[in-house]
Amino acid sequence: MPCSAIVNGRHHERRDGALATDAFFAAPTQDVARGLIGAVVRRGACAGRIVETEAYTDDAASHFVTRPRSGAPLMGGTHARVYVYSIYGVHLCLNFTTDDTGPGAVLLRALEPVAGLGVMRRRRGVERVEHLASGPAKLARALGVTRRLSGRRVLEEFELVLPSTPVPAEATPRVGIRQARELPWRFVLVGTRFASRPG
DNA sequence: TGGCCGATATGCT
């Protein structure tokens, strides 16, 4: 979705922002989670605006702690890598690893679909656009994520365009966890209809 | 090797 900045000799407003770099993911995990709100992530024909994320570090709910064999190596040893995990047997969830000084990953929880809606509908088996990627496992399925992506470099598997103008986001407790519920490390785009649940 | 639990989704009341 790149668009030229110059048309007919005049500068037009840029709708797209900067492409993310590996350095973007080296920052503290909460900053990366917050910074991804409003970004557009693309994989193949499918793209969506990120409207909900969560940060995980070395807290008690983090896979760095609860999955020391499968999750910790990526969360603790890398940034700008894909971390895919399975949950409840039949679901996959998509994370990007963060923080070049310690363990961290951001869970992508919901997208506002912007391209490839037909492919997403086929993969998900639902019609309503609000339901295509309104949850972490729905999102992973809509984008065609597989376990084989885990460990790959994020920017080799996805195109990621960061917002060009500030985007309002709200911080809330994370969803579906029992430990560390008090930490406000879930970020939701203000006013979106595409989150897994209200802010 | 068995048992428990989970960063969920879906369908039904």
Next chain:
DNA sequence: GCATATCGGCCAA
């Protein structure tokens, strides 16, 4: 709002 399918990952034994 609530029940439950389903199985990978982990650990105790």
